[in-house]
Amino acid sequence: MPSNIQIQLDKRPVGEARLSDFKLVVSDTPPLQDGQVLVHHHYLSLDPYMRGRMNDAKSYAVPQALGQTMGGGTVGEVIESRNANYAVGSQVLGMGGWQQYSVVDGNQPGALRKVDTRQVPLSAYLGAVGMPGVTAWYGLVKIIEPKPGQTMVVSAATGAVGSAFAALSKARGCRTVGLAGGPDKCRYGLEELGFDACVDYKQHSSAASLGKALSAQCPDGIDGYFENVGGQVLDAALPLMNAFGRIAVCGMIAGYDGAPLPLAAPALILISRLRLQGFIVSEHREVWPAALEELGRLVAAGQLRPRESVAQGIEAAPEAFLGLLKGRNFGKQLVKLV
Ligand SMILES: NC(=O)c1ccc[n+]([C@@H]2O[C@H](COP(=O)([O-])OP(=O)(O)OC[C@H]3O[C@@H](n4cnc5c(N)ncnc54)[C@H](OP(=O)(O)O)[C@@H]3O)[C@@H](O)[C@H]2O)c1
Structure with a gap:
């Protein structure tokens, strides 16, 4: 099993978030259990909501736990599988977090979604069609x-x-x-x-x-x-x-x-x-199918041509995230992990 670079939340920010609030750790990905798949992340999404989760304050969502890998949306490829629904090579969207790989229970509802990249690029599932x-x-x-x-x-x-x-x-x-x-x-x-x-x-x-x-x-x-x-x-x-x-x-x-x-x-x-x-x-899952259908159509037809700001490598995620909060991104902020 490959070793995995992860970015954890080390400290809760006071005022502006800083690079020192994050910690890089390296661990081995665990062997797969029945039903699980190993996903190699190609892109990590960086989103403003992550700043709110770094605080331990009243919110609509539970705070990001200290000493745990930062949460976040990812797209990638299944590279090992013990789940018949996800063949090796499947391209999937999930909440893999700020790390290179994730082990996911493919039977857990909503944990992974297969995506079709024939007309919509993989990264767009984290942005315009996501x-x-x-x-x-x-x-x-x-x-x-x-x-x-x-x-x-x-x-x-x-x-x-x-x-x-x-x-x-x-x-x-x-x-x-x-x-x-x-x-x-x-x-x-x-x-x-x-x-x-x-x-x-x-x-x-x-x-x-x-x-x-x-x-x-x-x-x-x-x-x-x-x-x-x-x-x-x-x-x-x-x-x-x-x-x-x-x-x-x-x-x-x-x-x-x-x-x-x-x-x-x-x-x-x-x-x-x-x-x-x-x-x-x-909180409005009922609209997602109709919304994604329209957004996918607009991207495929070239009527929505969103720009991306792409940082390279998981180590670059904290700095790119702080840049997003300062408007240094130009379009959807992503981190490319392959
Ligand atoms: N309610 C929800 O469910 C939900 C879901 C997703 C996103 N959101 C919210 O939607 C907003 C946009 O998210 P996004 O993912 O599309 O991010 P984004 O627009 O791609 O990036 C954030 C942008 O915010 C602007 N900005 C940053 N600091 C600012 C400041 N102090 N004053 C004015 N503008 C500032 C910057 O653009 P400029 O350089 O143009 O200022 C920056 O590029 C965020 O507020 C996010 O929290 C909400």
Whole structure:
């Protein structure tokens, strides 16, 4: 059995997460029991939610245990099998964690899913045709409920969730406006992701200034806002919401390191009769088949061309993860393990 490099959580961060919060360990993969398979991970997904799990605080999910391998989505290949449902060579999606290999009980419901890479690349099952894509789909379709001609806005617009949001919103005939950090990301949003406009929030030092720039791109106001960031970006968008607008609260990445995110004008929720709803995509399994079907079709047709930031080797995972929390990723952040 091969030896396995793993990244464990060593310490809980205080404020910003640091490289020293992680520890690299090497162990032998155990021999397989009946029903188990050995998966060689090709890609590990790095996702903002992992920062929340590093804390031992009130949350919708149990915290990442100290001294254990960091959890995370993986895609890879079965290289040994004692399970008739998973032949050697099968390509699978699972929650293998921050390590090169995982031993998985293939009989456990939901532990592994075979994926078809004829039209969708393997890595896309961690991004556009995976959890982040379904996240965009759920917030847009089930919470925002867009109508053709309406204006949709999304923050962290060029990332894994934002890029899928753009394709899904455009497919529904909506004016689709992004907020992203820096001119390169905004240009990419316009040229590759199909946004009608993209506002560089880093050019603005106040919510008022950002709001003015966003307003210029949303001449009919905002009907649906998909929030990934919080803080100043939300303060800029809220006054532009049309009456009976919908806000899907997906993420608050500006506060994941512990910074307070006060809302400047919550009375606007009442004044504009807004519907504001937070959600966790893993709690809505019923929509995944329909969402994945649409997302897979968009990728296969070239209507969703998500970019990837790929770090090389499991040792690079902690640094790439800290970069994701600082916006240094450009598109879906992955770690390539083969
Ligand atoms: N509710 C759910 O079930 C669910 C599921 C998946 C993801 N999410 C949330 O969705 C959001 C996007 O996730 P993702 O996987 O697509 O990540 P991502 O957008 O690929 O990467 C994170 C991006 O957030 C932006 N960012 C980071 N720090 C920021 C800050 N302080 N202020 C403003 N923007 C900042 C950066 O983009 P810029 O350079 O453009 O600022 C960065 O590239 C996250 O908030 C995540 O937690 C929620």
